[in-house]
Amino acid sequence: MLPSVIGLCALTAGANAAVAAPAxxxxxxxxxxxxxxxxxxxxxEQPEPVKVLALKPLVTGTPGAWVQPQRGKLSDQQLHLALERLTDCR
Known part of the structure; x- marks a missing residue:
């Protein structure tokens, strides 16, 4: 069960479905x-590390992932972000 996240579903304006998401x-x-x-x-706004918990499309159909910040006040929360926003994955 995912903790409630209010309004943190990140939508990228003008996202092109043909753009390849990172592995x-x-x-x-x-x-x-x-x-x-x-x-x-x-x-x-600065680079922040996150852990990928699940892969699930956003409500818009854009490829997405549920992630958990690795530091800061929101480190116990989960966010639903577009895959294209994730970089330097290891």
């Missing part, structure tokens, strides 16, 4: 280049 699998750690849950108030 991502459950259990990988990835980076979200513009993590809005940043720890640094001086830089409200």
């Amino acid at each position: 991502v699998d459950v259990g990988m750690t990835c980076t979200v280049p513009d993590g809005w849950w940043s720890l640094d108030r001086e830089r409200p």
